Amino acid sequence: MDSGSVEFRFKKLVGLGLDWTGLESLDPLTICPFSELANRPGDQAMEVVFVIVLLGLLSVGRVESGxxxxxxxxxxxxxxxEYGGVGDGKTSNTEAFKKAMADLSKFSSxxxxxxxVPPGKWLTGSFNLTSHFTLYLQKDAVILASQDENDFPLIPVLPSYGRGRDAPGDGLRYSSFIYxxxxxxVILTGANGTIDGQGQTWWDKYHQKKLKYTRPTLIEILYSKQIQIxxxxxxxxxQWVVxxxxxxxxxIQGLTILAPYDPVSPNTDxxxxxxxxxxxxxxxxxxxxDDCISLKSGWDQYGIKVGMPTQHVIIKRVTCISPDSALIALGSEMSGGVQDIRIEDTVAINTESGIRIKTAVGRGGYVKDIYVRNVTMHTMKYVFWMTGNYKSHPDNNTDPKALPVINNINYKDITAENVTMVANLEGIQGxxxxxxxxxxxxxxxSAKPKKLQWNCTDIAGFTSGVTPKPCALLPDKGAGKDFSCDFPTDKLPIEDVQLKTCSY
Structure with missing residues (x-):
């Protein structure tokens, strides 16, 4: 064995009285602090310093198999x-990501x-994905979003929105971080690696009304199919995360999504x-x-014109904390329609509302065939909340005759505790x-609940086995009967998708 080789020097650690097994996964200074070097002969100290430096280099940018x-x-x-990436948290990797995408796109066919993306902190501006492609973040890999607006190119606003959500922006908005x-x-996955949008500067500019264009989302994928995140x-x-x-x-599976509560991080759905x-x-x-999950389909006349619904969605085993918003919102931008949504086995903790329907005169569209079961809630302002008075509009051209249709909304097997108000259900007159x-x-x-527990206007339906007793517009139709609200028994095609075991 060559006396100058890495292997030889690692082996020599045994002679220095150090256990080198698994050292590559440890912080080098926990193996041998600098204070201990003073107690070693000069040549041994140099050998230990060599290994500390070597391990430091191996801990950033090292790709392991898995x-x-x-x-x-x-x-x-x-x-x-391989494309010049440097994971020190300071060097820009925008060009490295762009080079990688351009090169790897050649293998699409x-x-x-x-x-x-190996362990390390990889600072970058916005970059685009390609087809038949996987972005894999190893454990301890962190992709950091640049805080320079110039690293986010301007792109057209979405056709179904007609403008940016934050600002009109002359028909433009900032591209998402990963686009x-x-x-x-296309697949974005990892061993729980991290993508950090570093959104504080954007949040501050939003609060200070300094934005000409709408803030970036973290991950946005348009006009695509077969997506895994x-x-x-x-x-x-x-702004919005996924x-x-x-x-x-x-x-969309196994994500941990974190942002400070509103008003610190506005609209971080x-x-x-x-x-x-x-x-x-x-x-x-x-x-x-903001809302932990929000199902959308365009804004007023723009969403109506595009006419592309969100439909055939299943949501399972999601836990949400959002003191100022909903576990799951349907809308408010729902002008293309929202239909066949199946929600089950979810948990809300310290959240303003459960499954919330948000719409308004001028939205048009519909929210129908919504099925919810097995939901647990702790510390809520509202359990049920529907409003036809969510008044934000893109411009002054909204059609006041465009009325939304809200129909066939089913909730079953719901448990909640420490609730301030059971239901605020406000339809639209006429x-x-x-x-x-x-x-x-x-x-x-809760210990101090609202005096009025059910506020019901312009709604119709029925209940069975609901406590506290519902409002008169939701009479008990199941008394003495084995009655339960609907939940589909068929499976959606996406439920049959099986994952393969892939390697790198």
Whole structure:
């Protein structure tokens, strides 16, 4: 063995009285602090310093082999370091990501490619994804979003919105941090690696009304199909966190999404499928400055014109904390329609409301065939909340005759405790919300509940086994009967998607 080789020097640690087994996974200074070097002979101290430096180099940018579950596996693989990436948290990697995407896109028709992001902090501006591609973040890999506005190119506003959500912006908005358009088979996953949007500067500019264009989302994929976003930690998005738009066949799994409570981080919705179909969201933990999940389909006349609904969505095993917003919101931008939504086995803690419907005169569209079961809530302002008076509009051209249709809304097996008010259900005069069903609902009130527990106007429906007793517009139709609200028994196509075991 060469006396100057890395292997020889590692082996020599045994002679120095150090256990080197597994050293590559440890902080070098926990193995041998500098204070201990003073007690060693000069040559031994130099050997230990060599190993400390070596381990320091290995701990950043090192790609280890591993396996992960994914919809598709890839034939080709590369590390970000091969394109000049530097994971020191300071060096910009924007060009490294762009070079990687340009190069790996060449393998789209040859088994696809995966880009491995090793441990380290990889600062970058906005970058675009490609088809038949996997972005994989290893454990302790952190992709940091640049805080320079110039690192986020301006792109057209969404056709179904007609303007930016924050500001009109002359028909433009900032691109999302990680962006994809017209893609097939794209995967963002990892060993719980982190994507940090570093949104504080964007939040401050929003509060100070200094934005000409709408803030970036963290991840936005448009006009695409076969999308997987899984096993990642997503932090501090400038605005909405995960935003698939005009897309289908979407699997979102195992995400931890964190942002400070509102008003610190305004509009940091966790997951917002927008004019999307065949979507599966499961096993996610979300702490949000806005709705944890919001199902959308465009804004007023723009959404009506595009006419692309969000439909065939299943949401399972999601835990939400959002003191000022909802576990799951339907709307308020729902002008293309929201239909066939299946929500089950979810938990809300210290959250303003459960499943909330938000709409208004001028929205048009519909929210119908909504099915909710097995929801647990702790410390809530409202359990049920529907409003037809959510008045934000894109401009002055909204049609006041465009009335939304809200129908066939089903809740069953709901348990809640420490609740301030059971229900605030406000339909639209001349356009009531109909077909509301609630069964097997048990709600415990807080120590200081509101005097009025059920506020019901312009709604129609029925209940069975609901405590406290509902309002008169929701009479008990199940007394003495084995009655339960509907929940579909068929499976959506996205539920049959099986993940493969892929390697890197």
């Amino acid at each position: 396996e992960y579950p994914a919809m598709s596996c890839r034939k080709h693989s590369a590390s970000l370091t 040859d088994g696809g490619a995966q880009l491995i 994809g358009n017209n893609l097939t088979d 899984s096993n990642l930690t997503l932090l501090n998005s400038p 935003h698939p738009v005009y897309s289908s066949d979407i699997l 966790g997951i917002d499928p927008d004019s999307c179909s065949n979507v599966r969201i499961e096993d996610c933990y979300i702490v949000s400055g 356009d009531p919300f109909t077909g509301i069903c609630m069964s097997n609902v048990n709600i415990g009130l």
